[in-house]
Amino acid sequence: MKDVAARAGVGLKTVSRVVNEEAGVTPDTVARVQAAIDALGFRRNDSARLLRTKRTASIGLVLEDLADPFYAALSRAVEDVARTHGALLFTGSSAEDPRREQELVLAFCARRVDGLVVVPASDDHRYLSPEIDAGVATVFVDRPAGKLDVDVVLTDNAGGTRDGIAHLIAHGHRRIGFIGDLPGIHTAGERLRGYQEAMAAAGLPIRPDWCSMGPTTPERVRGALAAMLAGPEPVTALFAGNNRVTVTAVRVLSARPKPIALVGFDDFELADLLDPAVTVVAQDAPGMGRSAAQLLFRRLDGITSEEPHRVELPARLIPRGSGEIPPS
Structure with a gap:
């Protein structure tokens, strides 16, 4: 730093301020110090900085x-x-x-x-x-x-899911399935709670075969969705508990002759370009x-x-x- 200061014609403190991007140095001085740094190949010693600041x-x-x-x-x-x-x-x-x-x-x-x-x-x-x-x-x-x-x-995972389920209910659905992640995961549990609360608030039943929690592998999701669509009271709508579930659900539902309503938790790339575009509950x-x-x-x-x-x-x-x- 002494060499840099001498070449730029400034003090050591000024070089330190420029290197650490601190305020109080004119643009002209910054340019001169930076030119000296470039010419001398100076590199900041982070080990020395650690000893001094403990950070x-x-x-x-x-x-x-x-x-x-x-x-x-x-x-x-x-x-x-x-x-x-x-x-x-x-x-x-x-x-x-x-x-x-x-x-x-x-x-x-x-x-x-x-x-x-x-x-x-x-x-x-x-x-x-x-x-x-x-x-x-x-x-x-x-x-x-x-x-x-x-x-x-x-x-607010539970609140977002309640909004998604309420949206499906408002469009006439009463048999709504839910496919979520592993129940031990906090977000999965909260989204399941939101589903249960929204259905209860609307006075709607939740059949055991309408709800499935587990790994989000495509094989598991396909099997769960197939069961929900094949039962004596098949679901007319699905809430997908995360974007991986949603993507698999889109692939399964696109091959069916009758459309099934779908809302997914988490937005995902190209969701707005599919036909139909996918309704989602988006996190920030x-x-x-x-x-x-x-x-x-x-x-x-x-x-x-x-x-x-x-x-x-x-x-x-x-x-x-x-x-x-x-x-x-």
Whole structure:
């Protein structure tokens, strides 16, 4: 830095401000310092910075599957907020495996990340208590932490599902099926609750063969939907508990001669271009990622005395055609 300062004709503090993108330096001075940095091949020593600030300017994000469009949008929003704070984002996918989640979380902590944003796979996160006590800021998103009281950002899953079921009821449906994810997953359980509450509020029965929870593999979803459509009282409408279920349902229903109404939780790419376009209950994935990251940096900026925050964002019904098909 001394060489850079000498070449640019400024003091060491000015070089430090330029390198750390601090305010109070004129554009002309910034240009001269940057030119000196480029000419000398100067690179910031992050190890020295860590010793001085006790911060690594990095955070870790653990989610279910980065290939899922929902989590990709959430991740991008976290990264955007991290970038405005001059922090680097490390990301890993747990594949809904609690052991993999713990391995990733502890690996990030071993690399001295300043904070964590976690989409949980586990139902017990007490293993994180020593890391949090050591100063690692932690925010959970999409699902709450298990047995740990920390900041969390959620979607109103039950409320969004109630709106979707009410929409089908308003279009004349009384036999409405529900296919969801594994019941132990928080979001799946909340969406099932929303379905049950909406049906009960309308005074409608729920037959056991109208509701199926389990893995969202295409084989399982096809079998569940086939059973609902083949029974003595087949469903006339389906609520799909997430975008993977919806995609499989679209493939099955497109091959049937009689149309079946469909509403899916989570939007997905090209949903508006299908025929009919798919009615969905959409989450605000960027909003969730942004809110979680902002909470995290609020803690990193020293706001540690507040009680844990619980932020719940609304879901939004987007009618497009498939949910407006009347019973046949």
